[in-house]
Amino acid sequence: MTTKHGGIRLAKRLDEVGFSDIVQIRNKVMGMRAGGAQVHALHGGEPFFETPQRIKYAAIAALVENQTHYPPSSGLLPLRQALVEKLARKNGIAVSTDEVITTVGGSQGLYAAFQSVLDPGDDALVFSPHWTPIGDLVTGAQARPLLVPTATARRNGIRKTLEQFSTRKTRVIYYNTPQNPSGVVFTRAEAEEVAAFARERDLIVIADEAYEDLVYDGEHISIASLPGMLERTITSYTFSKTYAMTGWRAGYAVAREPFMTALRKIVLYSTNGLATPVQYAMMEALKTPDAEIAARREEYRKRRDLLVGALNEVGLECEVPAGAFYAFPNVEKIHKKSRTAAQILLEKAHIATVPGAVFGAQGEGHLRFGYAIPVKEIEDCIEALRKFFA
Numbered sequence: 001m002t003t004k005h006g007g008i009r010l011a012k013r014l015d016e017v018g019f020s021d022i023v024q025i026r027n028k029v030m031g032m033r034a035g036g037a038q039v040h041a042l043h044g045g046e047p048f049f050e051t052p053q054r055i056k057y058a059a060i061a062a063l064v065e066n067q068t069h070y071p072p073s074s075g076l077l078p079l080r081q082a083l084v085e086k087l088a089r090k091n092g093i094a095v096s097t098d099e100v101i102t103t104v105g106g107s108q109g110l111y112a113a114f115q116s117v118l119d120p121g122d123d124a125l126v127f128s129p130h131w132t133p134i135g136d137l138v139t140g141a142q143a144r145p146l147l148v149p150t151a152t153a154r155r156n157g158i159r160k161t162l163e164q165f166s167t168r169k170t171r172v173i174y175y176n177t178p179q180n181p182s183g184v185v186f187t188r189a190e191a192e193e194v195a196a197f198a199r200e201r202d203l204i205v206i207a208d209e210a211y212e213d214l215v216y217d218g219e220h221i222s223i224a225s226l227p228g229m230l231e232r233t234i235t236s237y238t239f240s241k242t243y244a245m246t247g248w249r250a251g252y253a254v255a256r257e258p259f260m261t262a263l264r265k266i267v268l269y270s271t272n273g274l275a276t277p278v279q280y281a282m283m284e285a286l287k288t289p290d291a292e293i294a295a296r297r298e299e300y301r302k303r304r305d306l307l308v309g310a311l312n313e314v315g316l317e318c319e320v321p322a323g324a325f326y327a328f329p330n331v332e333k334i335h336k337k338s339r340t341a342a343q344i345l346l347e348k349a350h351i352a353t354v355p356g357a358v359f360g361a362q363g364e365g366h367l368r369f370g371y372a373i374p375v376k377e378i379e380d381c382i383e384a385l386r387k388f389f390a
């Protein structure tokens, strides 16, 4: 990437930072649709339902009642109190309101976390395939991502594999469960292994629990709830997936000192907090009964089973993902290179997916199919797949 335009040049730390490939796919899909083509859109990662009405009304009421002033940079106190209660109840993480900070989506929480703890020249262990921005967040902090193949780690032993990939300069482990794009949900035993490794090597864990409410098989374990982990973990959460609030940019992070001071500085000087009405909507969202979240999870499970069944049926070998809302089949049958496979599927079957290579070399040979879409759209996609392979 060039950073020079005449005498003007950009900060060198951006040299290695990429820009989202998924945006390019989205543009191509929009172009095809504008040309009148029907496209099966499985490249996205947004819930199939709209933000529930009562959450929207909470934001409207806040506006009408003039809750339009500067909020505290770290979040309104009643919101942080509600988050503390949720963390204790659902995640087994016992913290005070000073140990929670609201962030502009999970994205800002993760950005702030990496910026808080990485120095130039440091290394970060990243289970891979991984959510693409993580590599860029690490390189943006002038550190190096060390990609740890999740499948190998699960087969050969998490601890042994982490040891293999670790360097003297390793400071951080990025730990995402359920995982995007693979749908892997780490077990309690695996979380304990990661935790033991972090404690032994005095590493910091950046935990990403964006999909905590989308676990179909097994259980969600917050690594910060394990013994000796809260003091070395920054956990990032988002309202995007659970409550269909992607466009609200609502998230939060949980950590102890010294991390909290760093997170507060980064939030203060980047966004100075979240829009006040959004925080009222978040408070309302947190009142959602567990049964409502569970009912939506069942909706996702239906979609997962439908899509994964069809993928295997047409010969695109796909493990059943235990969590999140993505299927990640092997597509070497279409083409060995995932970028080419995605292009073929888009042009010939009008099915939009994301090439696995975008999620790190460990994702090569796979495509990500997002199934957080209406059932009818999944059925249409399945029909297109069957025709393609007929």
Ligand SMILES: Cc1ncc(COP(=O)(O)O)c(C=O)c1O
Pocket (backbone or CB within 6 Å): 045, 104, 105, 106, 107, 108, 131, 176, 179, 180, 208, 210, 237, 238, 239, 240, 246, 250, 251
């Ligand atoms: C693994 C993972 N972490 C974090 C996020 C952040 O989401 P947001 O910034 O919408 O809260 C996403 C969104 O796709 C994700 O997939």
